Amino acid sequence: MAQKSWDEEALQLQPPWGEEFPSKKSRITPLTGLAAVNFNAYVHGNYRAPPAPTGRRKALFIGINYLGQVRHLKNCINDAKNMSLHLFENYGYKREDTVILTDDLHNPMSQPTKQNILTAMHWLVKDAMPNDSLFFYYSGHGGQTKVLDGRYNAAIYPVDSHEVGHIVSDEMHRIMVTALYPGVKLTTLVYSHHPSSNSGSCSAELLNSQASQLRGALPSKHNKCKRIMLSGKRCNAEFSRIYDLRRHEDTIHNAARKILRCQNRNIDTKQEMAPPTVNPLKDMPMAGHRPISREEHVTLIKETYSSLVIHENKCIKEYERHTQLRKDTPPGSLPELKDNECRDLIARYKSLLDMHVDFLMACHSRYATPKMRLLPLEYKMPGRLWRHAIHSLLEILRDSLPTAQVDFIDMVHPIMTDLVEQVPEFKNNWTECLGDLFRYRMSAATFRDDWVDDAGTARQWYLKTATQIPETGRLYHHLAVVARPDELQQLYYYGKSLTVAKPFTAARKSIMTVLNRSPDLPVIRAILRSHAVIFKGTPLDTDNEALGEIESNLDRHIANITKDYLVEGYCIAICNGIALLGYGALDNPLALLLKPQSSNQGTLMPEASSTTLSTAALRLFIKTTQIHLLRIGDMNILSFLHVTLVFVRHLSYHPSAASLVFPYFPWDSLVDALNALNVVPSTHEVIESPAFPGFNSDLSRLDTPQLTDGAQQHIEGGNEAIEPLKYTTHPFPEDWAMQGLPFTLEYFPEGWFVERNADPSAHYLETETISSQHRPVRVLWLAVAISRSAEEWMAYRGGCFSVGEKGKRGLCHYN
Numbered sequence: 001m002a003q004k005s006w007d008e009e010a011l012q013l014q015p016p017w018g019e020e021f022p023s024k025k026s027r028i029t030p031l032t033g034l035a036a037v038n039f040n041a042y043v044h045g046n047y048r049a050p051p052a053p054t055g056r057r058k059a060l061f062i063g064i065n066y067l068g069q070v071r072h073l074k075n076c077i078n079d080a081k082n083m084s085l086h087l088f089e090n091y092g093y094k095r096e097d098t099v100i101l102t103d104d105l106h107n108p109m110s111q112p113t114k115q116n117i118l119t120a121m122h123w124l125v126k127d128a129m130p131n132d133s134l135f136f137y138y139s140g141h142g143g144q145t146k147v148l149d150g151r152y153n154a155a156i157y158p159v160d161s162h163e164v165g166h167i168v169s170d171e172m173h174r175i176m177v178t179a180l181y182p183g184v185k186l187t188t189l190v191y192s193h194h195p196s197s198n199s200g201s202c203s204a205e206l207l208n209s210q211a212s213q214l215r216g217a218l219p220s221k222h223n224k225c226k227r228i229m230l231s232g233k234r235c236n237a238e239f240s241r242i243y244d245l246r247r248h249e250d251t252i253h254n255a256a257r258k259i260l261r262c263q264n265r266n267i268d269t270k271q272e273m274a275p276p277t278v279n280p281l282k283d284m285p286m287a288g289h290r291p292i293s294r295e296e297h298v299t300l301i302k303e304t305y306s307s308l309v310i311h312e313n314k315c316i317k318e319y320e321r322h323t324q325l326r327k328d329t330p331p332g333s334l335p336e337l338k339d340n341e342c343r344d345l346i347a348r349y350k351s352l353l354d355m356h357v358d359f360l361m362a363c364h365s366r367y368a369t370p371k372m373r374l375l376p377l378e379y380k381m382p383g384r385l386w387r388h389a390i391h392s393l394l395e396i397l398r399d400s401l402p403t404a405q406v407d408f409i410d411m412v413h414p415i416m417t418d419l420v421e422q423v424p425e426f427k428n429n430w431t432e433c434l435g436d437l438f439r440y441r442m443s444a445a446t447f448r449d450d451w452v453d454d455a456g457t458a459r460q461w462y463l464k465t466a467t468q469i470p471e472t473g474r475l476y477h478h479l480a481v482v483a484r485p486d487e488l489q490q491l492y493y494y495g496k497s498l499t500v501a502k503p504f505t506a507a508r509k510s511i512m513t514v515l516n517r518s519p520d521l522p523v524i525r526a527i528l529r530s531h532a533v534i535f536k537g538t539p540l541d542t543d544n545e546a547l548g549e550i551e552s553n554l555d556r557h558i559a560n561i562t563k564d565y566l567v568e569g570y571c572i573a574i575c576n577g578i579a580l581l582g583y584g585a586l587d588n589p590l591a592l593l594l595k596p597q598s599s600n601q602g603t604l605m606p607e608a609s610s611t612t613l614s615t616a617a618l619r620l621f622i623k624t625t626q627i628h629l630l631r632i633g634d635m636n637i638l639s640f641l642h643v644t645l646v647f648v649r650h651l652s653y654h655p656s657a658a659s660l661v662f663p664y665f666p667w668d669s670l671v672d673a674l675n676a677l678n679v680v681p682s683t684h685e686v687i688e689s690p691a692f693p694g695f696n697s698d699l700s701r702l703d704t705p706q707l708t709d710g711a712q713q714h715i716e717g718g719n720e721a722i723e724p725l726k727y728t729t730h731p732f733p734e735d736w737a738m739q740g741l742p743f744t745l746e747y748f749p750e751g752w753f754v755e756r757n758a759d760p761s762a763h764y765l766e767t768e769t770i771s772s773q774h775r776p777v778r779v780l781w782l783a784v785a786i787s788r789s790a791e792e793w794m795a796y797r798g799g800c801f802s803v804g805e806k807g808k809r810g811l812c813h814y815n
Helices: 074-088 113-127 169-176 244-267 294-328 339-363 381-400 402-422 424-443 446-468 473-482 485-500 509-514 522-536 540-579 589-594 614-629 635-652 667-675 683-689 731-740 768-788 807-809
Strands: 057-063 098-104 133-146 151-157 185-193 200-207 222-223 713-716 718-720 795-799 800-803
Touching: 057 074, 074 098, 074 133, 074 185, 098 113, 113 133, 113 169, 133 522, 151 169, 151 185, 169 185, 185 339, 222 522, 222 683, 294 339, 294 381, 339 381, 339 402, 381 402, 381 424, 424 446, 424 589, 446 473, 473 485, 485 522, 485 540, 509 522, 522 540, 522 614, 540 614, 540 635, 540 731, 614 635, 614 667, 635 768, 667 731, 667 768, 667 795, 667 800, 667 807, 683 768, 768 795
Parallel strands: 057 098, 057 133, 133 185
Antiparallel strands: 133 151, 185 200, 713 718, 795 800
């Protein structure tokens, strides 16, 4: 499907981002200055204020500046704090009956995350009695989203909304209003920035429990709840509107599912809901639950799966019908779905998704037997969930109703993020699905900023998955798609998807979309042209021209972008290695020679003894390496050199493979560059040690790279001895980029990537310490390792490198 232009149509889902609040430098003074706001709560729909409350006062204040995020705000934290001070001083509220959630606090339970906000809302209304006065204040991003019945629902955006989604006003109403007794006064003040204006909009929603009853027409059999209760029986409750049915499912059945989650995790429910001791939320208990019998549990699983299969077959038939309709309809004339048809479709697929989640939670309950826990894997439930409950509907809505597609994605997103935590056995499936969701969201974007935001979120989910299963090529194909318009990144990801242990062969077609492009930068354009010659096997005349452009422009390009070249450098080096390995081609001579052999690994294979390497790939490898090595003293080329030496080291352990490359390698330039590198004298021992530099299994989980203090002492024969300094560091950005490639299999020690569960964006952060201290050490360590395994090509003695006897006879330049 062709990408839409940014201004083709407006999104119905209004994003929360926009300009920031107007600055407020002084504390809030008289509340009476705000029109239409009476801070003694009044009855909803009645503008006469009742007598002042005589009961207990409780307040919840939320202020979110979105610190460190792209669309940050400036004054929301101050708003929340100033409002709390005003209520303390003028309205009799006490600090011990107040919760403040702001994103400048270090305590994780005081952060305004979605979970903490929902928990705090429950605390606010817990045990509220008539004449009590409750106050809710929010300052942060706000927006609107279209719900199933066609209404636009207001929403607030927690600090982690980009991961777990927003909180809609219906959910806030359900938590803070429907549970209240008549006579409880609740005041809500939401000061949110909305993208439709350039300033924050101050709105007050002052609600009373007496107005919370639902009003509707007579029940309709069309909106019947078909969920399975814990007793094993079908619910069969009927509702007049699909909206009321969804609310019933969320408040009744999903609550029961949360109970199962708590039982599954075997966590004390009171502890799970308890924030730190300084927070009044610590005393909030979770609703009690009745343990279910084994028979009830078996019935629950059977009934849930039976209903799931019925709904799944209906959804499959619906998808097949739309697929056939798309084939039979001329391009551009596919009829749009009507609103009621769209709502019915979303409701049907949402019900199937809920059944999948119910089945997964039941199979992973604490009452489940080992055989029950294997059922989701046996029946391939993760794949079926994505294919039939999510992907099928996204494809149906993709061409006809992209805005409805976005609504459905926003509905599914929090469910999938919940599965990441609650069913970790399939965590990699869920995180990949989350990346796919945001790829679909990209296709519906009408503005470039939305497209960029969705692409960034998809990339984070894919990287999170790829760090767990780096040998899976499909993930790098996904990353290449969301890397647009960076052609070099795309070339790297497509090439990696073809070269890892489980290659994604469809990438051979996708990579051509990059190789046929003509970027603005001459050096990137020349690199793509050279790779196109290698990949397609075209005549070398075209390659001569491309190599000439690389020689003319690469050195200047490195000098112009300085530190930014560290990323481009390791991408170019990895692409060089991938090209030499034939982009995963099974008949590539170098790849054949590098395959592990049962015996005589270093001898020439008979079928490979007379083979020759791709001339164009070898020329590109040698030419780019020579250009980098001539930039002596430039620390910005060390990421390229690091990756290149990892590849050379791997070749040095396979003499037959090395014989295809080493005679042409510029050993003299490499020696000059290595001898010019300066490192701390204390690291010379690290460089010459066979152990991987900076790796310490006891210290590998430290937050920052460091030189550890050698303060541990022990007594031997009455004399104190101090252990030497232990040099430790963490994976470099190019380490994560190389992870999973065949020439790194024997490079990284086991346990090196211990931070795989951290935020993937942190893996690719370049620090000054890495650039100036740790990367030079790693490069020199690799060079020493190469000198040990290929001394005839490069030697190391007395802290100095020299060209070996074979290296002196090498051609150095490949013509």
